[in-house]
Amino acid sequence: MTEAKSVSEKRDPLVEEFLRYLANERNASPRTLKAYRQALAAFGTENKTSWKKCTADDFRDYLFALMKRAQARSYVRLQFSALRSFYQFLTARKRLRHNPVREVQLPKIEKKLPLVLTxxxxxxxxxxxxxxxxxxxxxxxxxxxxxxxxxxxxxx
Incomplete structure (x- = not known):
């Protein structure tokens, strides 16, 4: 698969290499690997641009799409945690010069008040x-x- 191909194609070699890195070098749990795989696949179905050509605007559009669907802020933050880690991996491995996800500001998680006794x-x-x-x-x-x-x- 060339880099110009769509992000959403199955078994993207960059994603697979990233997941191997998480499993082997970062000792990530199977649940983390599954969540990150799903997050990267979800972004790929939403955005058809190759990983190296994605811009901060692509990620902002994805953020707005998630917010429009009324996704919980914790879910949105999980999705972007996977994307941030993936792009940190790409920049660290010299495959990418610039991390566009860093430019996206995420919504803060709402703070819940503690339950109090009557x-x-x-x-x-x-x-x-x-x-x-x-x-x-x-x-x-x-x-x-x-x-x-x-x-x-x-x-x-």
């Missing part, structure tokens, strides 16, 4: 040690110790 749940949690009936005779101070530990955990 006031009632906190009260139940803090009073649980005093409500607990022990089958064996426990020292009187033990439930108080447990309450103190729970309050310490809750406050930190």
């Amino acid at each position: 006031r009632q749940q906190v009260e139940e949690l803090l009073t649980a040690p005093t409500r607990e009936t022990k089958k064996r005779s426990a020292p009187v101070w033990m439930p108080l110790r447990d309450v103190a530990i729970m309050e310490l955990f809750y406050s930190s």
Whole structure:
């Protein structure tokens, strides 16, 4: 296959060489290899330009296409992680002078707020040690110790 051929053709030698590099030299897991193969193939079906002729605009178009399809930002970042690694590989192996993926700015991952307990749940949690009936005779101070530990955990 020549370099002028489409990116989307099966068993692209550049992609295969990159995946061998990941497996052998970087010790990538089979799941990483599968995800990267799928990401590179997905870009190849979307963009028919050869790897060496792709520009930053090609990658921006792909980014916008993914965003239009309402893909999760984490998925978009995974796709571009594979593309970035692939182009870093190409530039490091002297096959490419310039890495066009570096020029593409990705959307940030949305930060999710942590789940918080309700006031009632906190009260139940803090009073649980005093409500607990022990089958064996426990020292009187033990439930108080447990309450103190729970309050310490809750406050930190």
